[in-house]
Amino acid sequence: MTASPEKIRYRAEPSGALLIRPLDAMTLIYHRASGITHMVTEPVPEILEAMAGDALDAAELATRLSETFDLGGADDAAAIIADRLAELAELGLVSAVRG
Template sequence: MAAPRYIADPEGALACVALDGLSILFHAPSGTTHIVAPPAPEILAALREGPADVAELLARLQARYDFEDEIGNDVVAARLDELEQAGLVRRA
């Protein structure tokens, strides 16, 4: 079975303000505000390039950011699950 692929709303659907190591996200389609920590904003930015599974997404993140070694597939998968539950990403 193929790994699930995820997508996020377009950039205009989400307003982001960085604040003391956290980010405040306003999701316009739902009218909901979220407080998230890295790598959640980075995952959302990487998903704007198009749908991706966990491995693709991790490769995009590693190409853009200098993440610590403990950021791996399991961390990205856990953050995707959280973002999906919050309604910020969905399966393609």
């Protein structure tokens, strides 16, 4: 049985693995392991910062983000964040944590 996307826990790449340079509306992220430069907008830098070194699922991350950002009381915040986490996992910037 496949876990619901919102239940998958992810861990961000350790802080030393990424070089993050905010420019203007865009932020540059250099991923040392792959040598790839990513150009991202919000909420990606915010998500990576909020995750710190912890393994979190989408709901836990939504709770953590809501402490700093106004998520507008969105009921679907966890679902949206789950989508972003899945995209970040494809880029290699976060990894799904098993078990």
